[in-house]
Amino acid sequence: MDAKFIVLQLLNSISYGCVLFMIASGFSLIFGLMKITNMTHLVYFMIGSYVSYTVCVWSGSFLLGMIAAAAVTSLIGYIVFKGFLFRLRGEGQSQVLLCLGFLFILDDALLAIFGGYPKSTPTPEWLSGSIKFLDFTFPKYRLFLIVVGVLIAVALNLLINKTKYGALIRSGVDDAETVQAMGININHLFVVVYVGATFLAAIGGTLGGPFLSMEPKMSFTLLPIALAIVIIGGMGNLNGAFYGSLVVATIDNFCKVLAPSLSYFSIFLPMALILVFKPEGLFTRGTRKVKREKRGVLKR
Amino acid sequence: MIKRVKAWFTPHGVFLPSGTARYLKLIVIAAAIIGIIPIFTQSTYLLTLLSYIMIYSMLALSIDLLSGFMGLGSLGHAGFFGAAAYCCGYLNSKLHWGFLPCVLATMAFVILLAMLFGLLTSRTWGVTFMMVNLALSQIIWGLAVKLTDITGGDNGMVGITRPTFLGIDLSNDIIFYYFLFAVFALMFFLVYRLVNSPFGMGIQGVRQSPKRMKALGVDVLKYKFITFVISGTLAGIAGMMFCFFNCFVSPPNINTQASSKAFLMSLVGGKGTLGGSIIGAGIVVILENFISAYTARWQMALGILYVLTVTLSPNGIIGIYRKIRERIKSKRDFQNQQILSVNKNEEKEKR
Numbered sequence: 001m002d003a004k005f006i007v008l009q010l011l012n013s014i015s016y017g018c019v020l021f022m023i024a025s026g027f028s029l030i031f032g033l034m035k036i037t038n039m040t041h042l043v044y045f046m047i048g049s050y051v052s053y054t055v056c057v058w059s060g061s062f063l064l065g066m067i068a069a070a071a072v073t074s075l076i077g078y079i080v081f082k083g084f085l086f087r088l089r090g091e092g093q094s095q096v097l098l099c100l101g102f103l104f105i106l107d108d109a110l111l112a113i114f115g116g117y118p119k120s121t122p123t124p125e126w127l128s129g130s131i132k133f134l135d136f137t138f139p140k141y142r143l144f145l146i147v148v149g150v151l152i153a154v155a156l157n158l159l160i161n162k163t164k165y166g167a168l169i170r171s172g173v174d175d176a177e178t179v180q181a182m183g184i185n186i187n188h189l190f191v192v193v194y195v196g197a198t199f200l201a202a203i204g205g206t207l208g209g210p211f212l213s214m215e216p217k218m219s220f221t222l223l224p225i226a227l228a229i230v231i232i233g234g235m236g237n238l239n240g241a242f243y244g245s246l247v248v249a250t251i252d253n254f255c256k257v258l259a260p261s262l263s264y265f266s267i268f269l270p271m272a273l274i275l276v277f278k279p280e281g282l283f284t285r286g287t288r289k290v291k292r293e294k295r296g297v298l299k300r
Numbered sequence: 301m302i303k304r305v306k307a308w309f310t311p312h313g314v315f316l317p318s319g320t321a322r323y324l325k326l327i328v329i330a331a332a333i334i335g336i337i338p339i340f341t342q343s344t345y346l347l348t349l350l351s352y353i354m355i356y357s358m359l360a361l362s363i364d365l366l367s368g369f370m371g372l373g374s375l376g377h378a379g380f381f382g383a384a385a386y387c388c389g390y391l392n393s394k395l396h397w398g399f400l401p402c403v404l405a406t407m408a409f410v411i412l413l414a415m416l417f418g419l420l421t422s423r424t425w426g427v428t429f430m431m432v433n434l435a436l437s438q439i440i441w442g443l444a445v446k447l448t449d450i451t452g453g454d455n456g457m458v459g460i461t462r463p464t465f466l467g468i469d470l471s472n473d474i475i476f477y478y479f480l481f482a483v484f485a486l487m488f489f490l491v492y493r494l495v496n497s498p499f500g501m502g503i504q505g506v507r508q509s510p511k512r513m514k515a516l517g518v519d520v521l522k523y524k525f526i527t528f529v530i531s532g533t534l535a536g537i538a539g540m541m542f543c544f545f546n547c548f549v550s551p552p553n554i555n556t557q558a559s560s561k562a563f564l565m566s567l568v569g570g571k572g573t574l575g576g577s578i579i580g581a582g583i584v585v586i587l588e589n590f591i592s593a594y595t596a597r598w599q600m601a602l603g604i605l606y607v608l609t610v611t612l613s614p615n616g617i618i619g620i621y622r623k624i625r626e627r628i629k630s631k632r633d634f635q636n637q638q639i640l641s642v643n644k645n646e647e648k649e650k651r
Binding site for chain 2: 035037084087088091092093094096097098100101102103104105106107108109111112220223224227228230231261262264265268271272275276
């Protein structure tokens with residue numbers, strides 16, 4: 001347990017956190033904007049990684065795999081949203097159950113198509129191997145993940161905070177009804193955000209492919225992790241999702257190394273503490289009452 | 301305290317709450333059929349199926365109490381179910397406790413667990429409540445998988461034996477079936493009374509409008525907490541019965557799919573109707589048996605069932621039945637009115 005070990009594990013955690021962020025950001029934005037707990041999101045991540053795996057193995061090009069994964073997953077997301085979720089808007093509980101239903105269906109379809117053996121996308125050649133710096137050796141691919149993750153986080157942040165669409169999304173998170181009353185087609189915004197989040201999940205799945213060994217049931221192991229991130233970071237909040245993913249990834253990673261028997265349990269302890277002492281989440285914007293209403297702590 | 305508990309269960313004037321008489325015949329007939337079946341057939345398959353239906357009906361009832369009457373959907377009840385099953389199994393197989401101490405200790409454990417979870421979830425509503433509950437139940441699942449010394453990990457807990465209770469040997473399948481039936485009937489009756497008591501009315505009031513209940517001087521959070529604990533305990537009883545019936549508990553019995561399956565049961569029949577959760581449990585258990593016999597795609601069928609239920613009939617089978625009845629009734633009323641008006645006209649003409 002020396003400094004070197006800690007630094008390496010921290011880097012590992014950050015790269016893992018970057019993958020988690022790509023799931024959690026969309027998950028959190030969808031929840032904040034549409035009040036849908038989109039559990040199907042995790043299966044989009046898995047679809048993304050499986051499609052990219054297939055295309056990667058078939059064509060040998062990582063980039064092509066990413067494009068294919070993003071296209072296929074976005075299409076599935078669009079169909080699920082337009083065909084089913086959209087019709088039930090305003091009925092929170094039914095939407096959750098619908099998402100759960102699609103989680104089961106798509107997850108089982110993955111199992112039927114790809115089988116239960118764990119798979120890993122081959123790492124592209126220019127990213128395989130490791131980098132030596134001082135006396136640290138670190139896989140190139142993980143550094144690449146960190147760079148891409150941070151770039152995507154920055155880009156998303158700019159998109160949300162600096163553009164007109166971002167302003168609409170932010171105001172939609174705060175009060176969708178008023179946005180609609182101002183003459184803005186919020187349904188259009190919903191579709192864009194949902195498909196965009198699905199796209200992001202697919203990219204995350206592609207990037208996570210060489211890094212995690214995927215198996216169909218992974219959507220169920222990732223589900224509570226995504227929930228924990230959203231509960232810790234606050235819902236509908238991009239920065240919260242980013243910090244939340246890093247916190248959860250760090251705790252999870254260190255626990256896996258130091259106390260493997262507690263590895264699943266460990267992320268829930270901070271989650272429970274936050275639920276008790278700060279149920280509105282650590283990074284939510286707004287006054288206390290607004291925050292609590294947003295989180296569903298006070299019933300509107 | 302005792303007075304208050306008594307007050308919750310006090311019926312409105314009669315032994316059974318009003319409106320029961322209509323269903324009494326149906327209930328007696330159903331109970332008679334279920335009770336007679338083992339005399340005619342010794343088929344283990346049928347008995348096992350019926351026992352599973354009863355166990356899962358209990359679980360669905362406990363969920364229905366929370367989701368149908370209180371309006372708080374729960375995707376985490378398999379957590380209580382599993383915690384009770386594992387606790388009971390551990391006491392039975394490793395420590396060799398008798399039936400009564402085993403049951404009492406498990407009850408105490410489940411109540412404490414439900415209180416702890418109740419405190420954690422007490423400040424959340426709606427979808428957030430569902431999610432927190434799901435995450436909490438995943439903790440129990442995680443512990444069941446990881447604590448291999450106690451739970452046996454992925455291999456499950458083996459070596460559970462059915463004990464003797466009051467001189468009755470429960471290891472006989474038919475005797476256990478009747479025992480299960482008795483527990484189930486008792487639980488159904490208790491929940492029925494609870495739902496129709498003043499406290500039950502309070503629960504439904506909280507679902508319809510928490511703000512008004514607050515204005516009426518009801519401590520909404522306390523109602524929610526108590527309902528949660530009762531619901532968790534009932535799920536625990538179902539888990540105990542499962543442990544003794546199945547003599548084997550493993551993580552797949554308590555994971556997210558199990559929770560969702562149980563929630564689906566309370567949804568398919570119709571939320572907010574106690575009979576509905578029994579119908580739902582019957583449908584889901586039979587379908588699972590049937591589909592699993594032919595393909596491995598049960599999970600997909602479960603998902604499709606979810607999508608169908610939510611999109612086509614959010615109020616379940618009983619909801620459909622009520623709608624049809626209403627339509628027939630209104631049609632009949634309309635016809636009667638027409639006949640009446642025709643008669644009146646005729647009378648007028650005669651005059």
